[in-house]
Amino acid sequence: MSNESLQGDRSKTYRIMGRIVHEDDLIKYGLMAVSSVAVLIVLAIIGFIFANSLDAITEIGLWNFLAGEVWRPNRDIYGAYPVIVGTLLVTIGAIVFALPLGLGAAIFISELAPKRYREPLKLLSEVFSGIPSVVYGFFGLVVLVPFLLNNVPGATQGQSWLAGSILLGIMALPTIISVAEDAISSVPKSYREASLAMGATRWQTTSRVIVPAAISGISAAAILGIGRAMGETMAVMMVTGNAAIFPEPLSNLMSPIRTITATLAIEMKEVALGTTHYSALFLLALILFVIVLLVNTTSRLIMRRMKEKFNPTKPPKIRSEKYLLVMERVAMVISVIKYVVILGIVWIVVDLWFGPDAALFISLGTVALLVAMRYMNPRLTQVLAHGTLTTVMAIVLALLFIIIYDIVSNGLPVLSMEFVQEFPAQGGRSGGIYPAIVGTLKLVFGTILIAVPLGVVSGIYLAEYAKDTRSTRIIRGGIDNLAGTPSVVFGLFGMAAFVYYMGFGYSLLAGWLTLAFLILPVIVRTTEEAVKRVPNELKEASLALGATKWETITKVVLPAAFPGVITGTILSIGRAAGETAPIMFTAVVAFQTRLGNGIMDPVMALPYHLYYLASEVPDAYDYQYGTALVLLILVLSIYSAATFLRYHYSKKISW
Amino acid sequence: MDSSLTKLIAVAVVAALFTAGAMTVFGGGGSSYQDEEILITGSTTLNPILSSFKEQYEKETVGVTLTITGGGSGHGINSAAQGSADIGMTSRDVRPSEMDAHPDLKIHTIGKDGVAIIVGSNAGITNLDRAQVEGIFNGTYTNWNQVGGNDGTIVIFNRDAASGTRDCFDSTVMLNSDTVASANEVASNGAMRSSVNGNPNGIGYVGLGFIDSETTALDIGGVSPTVENVASGAYEIQRDLILVTKGDPKGWSAAFLEWAMQPTAQKIVGELGFVPIA
Numbered sequence: 003m004s005n006e007s008l009q010g011d012r013s014k015t016y017r018i019m020g021r022i023v024h025e026d027d028l029i030k031y032g033l034m035a036v037s038s039v040a041v042l043i044v045l046a047i048i049g050f051i052f053a054n055s056l057d058a059i060t061e062i063g064l065w066n067f068l069a070g071e072v073w074r075p076n077r078d079i080y081g082a083y084p085v086i087v088g089t090l091l092v093t094i095g096a097i098v099f100a101l102p103l104g105l106g107a108a109i110f111i112s113e114l115a116p117k118r119y120r121e122p123l124k125l126l127s128e129v130f131s132g133i134p135s136v137v138y139g140f141f142g143l144v145v146l147v148p149f150l151l152n153n154v155p156g157a158t159q160g161q162s163w164l165a166g167s168i169l170l171g172i173m174a175l176p177t178i179i180s181v182a183e184d185a186i187s188s189v190p191k192s193y194r195e196a197s198l199a200m201g202a203t204r205w206q207t208t209s210r211v212i213v214p215a216a217i218s219g220i221s222a223a224a225i226l227g228i229g230r231a232m233g234e235t236m237a238v239m240m241v242t243g244n245a246a247i248f249p250e251p252l253s254n255l256m257s258p259i260r261t262i263t264a265t266l267a268i269e270m271k272e273v274a275l276g277t278t279h280y281s282a283l284f285l286l287a288l289i290l291f292v293i294v295l296l297v298n299t300t301s302r303l304i305m306r307r308m309k310e311k312f313n314p315t316k317p318p319k320i321r322s323e324k325y326l327l328v329m330e331r332v333a334m335v336i337s338v339i340k341y342v343v344i345l346g347i348v349w350i351v352v353d354l355w356f357g358p359d360a361a362l363f364i365s366l367g368t369v370a371l372l373v374a375m376r377y378m379n380p381r382l383t384q385v386l387a388h389g390t391l392t393t394v395m396a397i398v399l400a401l402l403f404i405i406i407y408d409i410v411s412n413g414l415p416v417l418s419m420e421f422v423q424e425f426p427a428q429g430g431r432s433g434g435i436y437p438a439i440v441g442t443l444k445l446v447f448g449t450i451l452i453a454v455p456l457g458v459v460s461g462i463y464l465a466e467y468a469k470d471t472r473s474t475r476i477i478r479g480g481i482d483n484l485a486g487t488p489s490v491v492f493g494l495f496g497m498a499a500f501v502y503y504m505g506f507g508y509s510l511l512a513g514w515l516t517l518a519f520l521i522l523p524v525i526v527r528t529t530e531e532a533v534k535r536v537p538n539e540l541k542e543a544s545l546a547l548g549a550t551k552w553e554t555i556t557k558v559v560l561p562a563a564f565p566g567v568i569t570g571t572i573l574s575i576g577r578a579a580g581e582t583a584p585i586m587f588t589a590v591v592a593f594q595t596r597l598g599n600g601i602m603d604p605v606m607a608l609p610y611h612l613y614y615l616a617s618e619v620p621d622a623y624d625y626q627y628g629t630a631l632v633l634l635i636l637v638l639s640i641y642s643a644a645t646f647l648r649y650h651y652s653k654k655i656s657w
Numbered sequence: 658m659d660s661s662l663t664k665l666i667a668v669a670v671v672a673a674l675f676t677a678g679a680m681t682v683f684g685g686g687g688s689s690y691q692d693e694e695i696l697i698t699g700s701t702t703l704n705p706i707l708s709s710f711k712e713q714y715e716k717e718t719v720g721v722t723l724t725i726t727g728g729g730s731g732h733g734i735n736s737a738a739q740g741s742a743d744i745g746m747t748s749r750d751v752r753p754s755e756m757d758a759h760p761d762l763k764i765h766t767i768g769k770d771g772v773a774i775i776v777g778s779n780a781g782i783t784n785l786d787r788a789q790v791e792g793i794f795n796g797t798y799t800n801w802n803q804v805g806g807n808d809g810t811i812v813i814f815n816r817d818a819a820s821g822t823r824d825c826f827d828s829t830v831m832l833n834s835d836t837v838a839s840a841n842e843v844a845s846n847g848a849m850r851s852s853v854n855g856n857p858n859g860i861g862y863v864g865l866g867f868i869d870s871e872t873t874a875l876d877i878g879g880v881s882p883t884v885e886n887v888a889s890g891a892y893e894i895q896r897d898l899i900l901v902t903k904g905d906p907k908g909w910s911a912a913f914l915e916w917a918m919q920p921t922a923q924k925i926v927g928e929l930g931f932v933p934i935a
Contacts, residue, residue, distance in 0.1 A: 072838065074818070074835065074838075075818035075819065076818045076823070076824075076827065077835065143848070143851065144851075147855065148855050151855065151856060158810050158812050158856075158858060159812045159841065159856055159859070160855065160856070161841055161852065239844060240848070243841035243842070244817075244841060244842040244843065244844075245838065245839050245840055245841050245842060246838060246842075247838050247839050258839070258841045260842070267844070268817040268819075268842065268844040269817055269818060269819045271701060271727060271728075271729060271819070271844070272700075272701065272728075272729030272730065272731075272817070272819030272820055272821070273729055273731065273732075273819045274729060274730075274731020274732055274734075274735060274819075275728075275731070275732050275735060276735075277731065279818075279819070427712065430705075507726070508726045508727075591724075591725060591726055591727070592701075592704050592705075592708065592725075592727070593704065593705070593708030593711070593725070603724070604724070604726060615847075616847055616848070617844060617845030617846070617847040617848050618701065618704070618705065618845050618846060618847055619705065619847065
């Protein structure tokens with residue numbers, strides 16, 4: 003987008019240290035400096051976490067830590083192997099649960115749904131991402147865990163790998179649906195038209211042309227979903243049982259399991275500063291950070307390849323016959339592997355409920371059906387496939403409905419003016435949640451104040467000035483990595499850097515900084531997107547009238563991009579309001595009888611208050627639901643505001 | 658100067674004013690009066706007690722604010738010893754190593770807590786002796802019928818390694834062995850209670866205050882986990898709730914600690930399900 007020839011003539015020059023400098027260059031370097039903050043933050047996170055994990059590395063040894071099979075901190079034994087395996091297993095389970103549902107819903111939305119239902123369905127699936135993680139965890143604990151215990155034959159407990167995977171799967175759904183839907187609808191129209199013109203049915207077109215064409219985008223969706231599931235903290239901690247063991251046998255879905263994030267959230271709270279245990283937890287965080295980094299980098303590479311495919315910059319390579327033959331074999335092997343994996347998964351799940359005989363029968367049947375569908379009458383196949391897709395969409399909507407209904411129906415009786423206006427009493431069992439509401443608003447307010455200026459400036463820089471040089475690639479990489487960093491890692495970083503190193507203590511300020519870094523990438527990205535979407539003609543017209551580049555940006559581009567920027571800001575407000583893990587080690591206290599005086603005082607906050615009520619306070623069952631409902635209403639209304647704005651402007655402005 | 662640059666400065670000024678304005682609005686009284694602050698940090702178990710103390714004490718004593726933060730027992734002891742907090746909270750005994758490192762630590766016991774062994778609805782027992790509980794947690798007994806109960810595979814719920822309740826359980830029950838690795842771990846008393854209540858074959862342990870009508874708390878060696886039995890020492894799975902200061906408490910802290918031993922404060926300790934000492 004940045005184009006030297008577009009530089010206006012009125013651009014002023016200054017003489018600095020004997021050299022003539024363009025005003026535009028000054029602005030450019032200024033913006034670049036601000037944008038590099040993201041890189042500094044990533045480096046600071048790595049630095050602080052690494053520094054704090056050094057003790058563990060020297061005292062335990064990296065290999066002993068990674069390969070040790072026992073995690074028993076009260077005996078000073080720190081083996082992270084079962085915890086790492088647990089993280090991977092829960093994540094795999096989550097993706098197996100979420101991918102078919104998410105992909106099915108995405109295909110339904112973009113290929114099957116009548117046009118006027120498309121936007122509403124997309125919005126509904128985004129509501130999932132507006133529900134705070136601690137609310138999911140609470141739902142999992144009171145609804146999902148007892149359900150599994152009572153319904154899985156032979157289950158001795160509900161807290162399990164399966165419970166964690168289902169809950170994380172639900173939480174990964176919005177990511178998968180929106181990215182996959184984007185990928186599918188970005189397949190050029192000509193593909194679909196060509197296929198239909200050749201006489202293929204709609205389903206044949208979808209399954210053999212559209213989906214294969216969008217496959218890299220769909221893989222990226224899956225991988226982003228994996229990244230999301232892996233970094234999730236509060237929900238997974240409340241439902242997996244947290245035993246640091248390997249399931250026995252490894253396919254035992256009802257075994258308790260422990261993840262890295264849960265270990266951090268559970269043990270960080272009470273661990274003594276400066277001990278080996280403290281340091282070992284930071285080392286765990288470092289490992290998580292590295293794993294998630296790898297996962298997200300992979301998805302970025304795949305997405306870049308997809309872009310290249312539809313907008314090629316190089317002519318396609320001519321392949322030799324031999325190469326094509328080999329690729330055909332590879333494709334066959336992959337498709338066999340695909341069936342084996344499906345068979346295995348169906349087996350494990352059916353076996354859990356109905357025993358091995360049924361498992362054998364049903365899994366063979368499933369594969370037979372999948373193979374048979376290739377030879378069936380295309381019309382019949384289409385009916386079957388579309389029926390399945392519709393069912394999948396219905397399941398997704400039902401999941402959403404169940405969660406919201408449970409919270410609303412149980413929380414509504416508690417809501418009253420006193421509940422939102424009074425201070426808590428009796429340790430949280432009576433009175434109200436006023437300081438928690440005010441605390442959450444305070445947290446969000448300062449966070450936005452810090453993150454929005456930084457984020458908008460970085461976004462403008464990336465969209466208007468950044469060329470594909472090494473330094474801008476580093477900045478972009480920094481922002482992407484920040485976006486993928488698990489929120490609990492932000493929490494640990496905030497605690498090490500602000501609470502202890504800078505000596506802020508548990509304070510509003512420490513919470514602001516931690517949350518601001520967390521939401522920064524969202525604002526940068528939405529700003530960049532919004533600025534890029536402003537048509538070139540508009541900019542050219544402004545420049546042609548003699549405006550400088552900076553004038554064009556401030557007077558033409560920014561006003562036009564304003565709705566996009568506001569949407570990004572509101573979305574990140576919702577994110578900041580619902581997060582627990584980043585503030586529980588930096589800013590919140592459980593109980594206040596009067597509001598704090600300034601930014602060095604700690605606050606109460608809704609998500610943490612819910613967690614605190616659910617875990618530390620006896621007889622506060624009603625109040626838990628009440629708090630959950632208030633939090634849900636707050637966050638969802640913020641999201642609806644963003645959605646409304648986006649919708650409003652997309653209708654009003656058309657280029 | 659370019660008009661856009663002027664505008665940028667104007668925006669910055671407005672933003673700064675806005676911030677300052679918001680600070681005053683949100684800051685309540687702002688800097689018009691400043692309370693004496695007593696900084697208290699440490700065990701999350703003691704958080705509810707100190708929070709209720711705060712509620713009452715600030716009502717009775719105008720001009721004093723208690724600021725209470727978590728961080729764990731170890732953190733509480735360290736903070737008090739190093740002077741970064743006025744008072745540290747710990748729900749486990751101060752370890753000899755900590756006493757050696759900070760010989761000037763003063764201990765103020767403000768109450769006791771009993772740890773009750775709770776079981777699910779299918780266990781079919783009401784009494785175990787200490788060794789049997791240890792046998793269940795270390796994996797010697799895996800079915801309730803091995804300790805005189807119904808047929809059912811025992812499901813163990815343990816607390817996280819950093820918890821003071823776990824520390825108490827380990828040091829009074831698990832005398833000769835470790836808990837099996839397959840035990841579930843939960844992060845709090847509340848999570849423990851709902852886990853065990855929700856599982857017919859579950860076993861776990863909670864502070865006395867968390868026993869409710871749905872929970873089955875076992876007698877240990879024939880002694881019930883009640884406030885009276887903890888106070889008299891007959892029920893042995895118990896711990897002290899301790900506040901520590903660096904040297905003898907001075908000024909506002911001294912007044913507060915004295916207050917904490919008075920009937921008003923001790924009544925609060927009792928109301929929250931802990932055991933008063935006075």
